[in-house]
Amino acid sequence: MSSKKKILAGVVGVGALVFVGALAYALIPTETRDIGAGPQVAAGSAEEKQLIEAGRYVAVASDCIACHTAGNGKQYAGGRGIESPIGTMYATNITPDKKTGIGNYTLNDFDRAVRHGIKPGGGTLYPSMPYPSYAKMSDQDLRALYVYFMKGVAPVEAENRASDIPWPLSMRWPLSIWRKQFAPAVAPVDTSKYADANIARGAYLVQSLGHCGSCHTPRSNTMSELALDESGPEYLSGGPLIDGWLAINLRGDKVGGMGAWSQEDIVATLKSARNSHTAVVGGPMNDVVSHSTQHMTDADLNAMAAYIKTLPATGKTKATYTVSDTTAKELFAGVEKNRGAQLYLDNCAACHRTDGKSNRIVFPALPGNPTVLQDDPTSLIRVVLAGSRLPSTKTAPSDLGMPGFAWRLSDDEAAQLVSFVRQSWGNNAAAATASQVEKVRKGMDEQELKAGNVTSLEEMRKITGAEQKVH
Numbered sequence: 001m002s003s004k005k006k007i008l009a010g011v012v013g014v015g016a017l018v019f020v021g022a023l024a025y026a027l028i029p030t031e032t033r034d035i036g037a038g039p040q041v042a043a044g045s046a047e048e049k050q051l052i053e054a055g056r057y058v059a060v061a062s063d064c065i066a067c068h069t070a071g072n073g074k075q076y077a078g079g080r081g082i083e084s085p086i087g088t089m090y091a092t093n094i095t096p097d098k099k100t101g102i103g104n105y106t107l108n109d110f111d112r113a114v115r116h117g118i119k120p121g122g123g124t125l126y127p128s129m130p131y132p133s134y135a136k137m138s139d140q141d142l143r144a145l146y147v148y149f150m151k152g153v154a155p156v157e158a159e160n161r162a163s164d165i166p167w168p169l170s171m172r173w174p175l176s177i178w179r180k181q182f183a184p185a186v187a188p189v190d191t192s193k194y195a196d197a198n199i200a201r202g203a204y205l206v207q208s209l210g211h212c213g214s215c216h217t218p219r220s221n222t223m224s225e226l227a228l229d230e231s232g233p234e235y236l237s238g239g240p241l242i243d244g245w246l247a248i249n250l251r252g253d254k255v256g257g258m259g260a261w262s263q264e265d266i267v268a269t270l271k272s273a274r275n276s277h278t279a280v281v282g283g284p285m286n287d288v289v290s291h292s293t294q295h296m297t298d299a300d301l302n303a304m305a306a307y308i309k310t311l312p313a314t315g316k317t318k319a320t321y322t323v324s325d326t327t328a329k330e331l332f333a334g335v336e337k338n339r340g341a342q343l344y345l346d347n348c349a350a351c352h353r354t355d356g357k358s359n360r361i362v363f364p365a366l367p368g369n370p371t372v373l374q375d376d377p378t379s380l381i382r383v384v385l386a387g388s389r390l391p392s393t394k395t396a397p398s399d400l401g402m403p404g405f406a407w408r409l410s411d412d413e414a415a416q417l418v419s420f421v422r423q424s425w426g427n428n429a430a431a432a433t434a435s436q437v438e439k440v441r442k443g444m445d446e447q448e449l450k451a452g453n454v455t456s457l458e459e460m461r462k463i464t465g466a467e468q469k470v471h
């Protein structure tokens with residue numbers, strides 16, 4: 001062999017060894033603690049009914065329904081597509097149907113899937129099933145959840161849908177390596193380390209069942225959350241874009257975080273998607289409120305809010321906010337100091353008023369608003385282009401909307417308008433650019449096409465005003 005060939009053979013040899021080593025590591029079965037046969041309660045007994053109800057509440061607090069129910073599909077019968085950078089995957093049928101659902105699961109199978117991310121056959125689940133958070137669920141809640149899914153949910157026969165993830169990325173064994181390296185060990189939240197029982201309950205609900213960090217905590221380049229509790233300064237400090245909306249910083253930062261929010265403000269938002277000064281925009285958080293948090297008890301919502309209020313500021317927000325009435329006075333006097341101000345008066349002031357605050361609870365205030373002041377202006381651009389609709393909740397049933405302005409604003413105009421909102425009434429955040437607007441518009445087009453809401457570019461242009469961008 002020539003020396004070149006020798007080197008090549010050597011490289012291939014080492015490569016093969018690494019591959020076999022990795023495969024072997026991936027295939028070592030994971031032992032998990034046997035948690036017993038499940039509660040032995042008589043069918044139809046009061047005790048069983050109680051467990052089913054307790055389990056139903058755990059399912060609501062854990063928002064299992066958000067992913068495991070398709071848009072207009074049967075409850076928990078699966079089918080909802082979840083986007084990931086490598087393709088779309090579909091949450092499975094978790095009704096107790098024996099053929100297509102989880103009807104044959106033992107309590108241990110259920111535990112391995114929900115808290116460890118392991119399928120009954122031994123394969124690893126994609127972490128889009130938030131088992132890294134559910135790993136902190138208590139045995140008691142897990143047992144109740146199991147009884148609820150076996151006895152309180154109607155079985156539905158519905159085949160699972162294969163993911164769109166292309167081979168070789170679709171191979172599952174590398175996921176086992178990820179799980180073994182990055183998924184946390186299964187252990188309930190240590191409630192003794194918190195100041196009081198209320199905050200401890202909040203920590204449990206936020207970290208485990210609510211899996212708030214799966215959206216609100218930034219991820220490393222291996223896709224794992226940078227922190228799973230308050231011991232890491234990145235915990236809940238603002239996540240990536242979820243379906244085109246920025247999951248904002250929930251830590252104590254006065255600007256861009258929860259620092260200026262009272263505990264009651266957080267409770268109101270979790271209950272009705274709005275509070276006296278701001279409103280939730282976009283699908284992801286509205287879904288959390290409508291499927292999950294609005295159905296939780298006031299005591300639990302207060303506990304979650306109390307825990308969130310203990311998280312110190314990141315101190316990293318670049319934007320600032322100082323109460324100021326200069327803009328309101330200028331606009332009221334008809335002074336349009338730039339194109340952004342002009343566009344605001346023409347398009348926004350009818351609802352949000354010249355002071356940006358409006359005088360009614362339904363129109364959120366723009367000064368000091370964390371969604372407006374995030375360093376990344378994506379959500380603000382998105383709400384201006386696409387509009388938003390408050391979900392109808394039990395406590396606030398009307399669903400009031402804001403129209404989208406994509407069809408009438410060019411990228412440059414939208415950028416100037418957004419910059420005006422970010423730099424008026426005492427708001428002071430970096431200006432937005434036309435290329436940022438273009439990117440958001442493109443993302444909206446792709447989502448509409450993927451969702452099947454439109455079938456052609458022609459139709460799409462009507463919705464998003466993309467004609468300005470199609471050359």
Ligand code: HEC
Nearest residue numbers: 062063064067082090091092094113124125126128129130
């Ligand atoms: C954020 C989305 C999401 C949430 C919330 C979620 N799941 Fe899942 N779940 C998934 C996805 C996606 C899969 C499939 C993953 C895969 O194919 O690897 C899955 C798989 C499962 C499986 C394995 C089914 C099988 O045999 O393949 C079970 C069991 C399960 N989920 C139960 C639950 C329960 C119970 C809850 C609430 C406590 C829940 N899930 C919440 C997304 C979610």
Ligand code: HEC
Nearest residue numbers: 210211212215245246247248278279280281284285288371
């Ligand atoms: C599926 C992803 C997702 C999950 C899970 C999630 N959030 Fe959010 N959340 C978002 C996004 C996106 C926004 C930004 C919406 C906005 O700016 O109005 C948001 C915004 C918020 C806001 C600010 C709302 C406002 O009016 O500005 C609060 C408070 C909040 N989330 C709390 C929580 C809590 C508590 C949990 C856990 C129970 C949670 N979130 C779970 C995606 C998520």
Ligand code: HEC
Nearest residue numbers: 278279280281347348351362364371388389390400401402
């Ligand atoms: C027809 C009344 C109406 C008009 C016109 C309108 N808005 Fe809104 N706006 C609303 C309502 C209602 C909401 C709450 C919607 C929701 O949360 O889903 C809202 C929400 C918002 C939010 C999110 C606030 C938060 O707390 O997260 C921003 C930012 C915003 N509007 C800016 C604008 C700008 C800029 C314009 C002009 C391009 C505009 N709005 C025009 C009614 C309006």
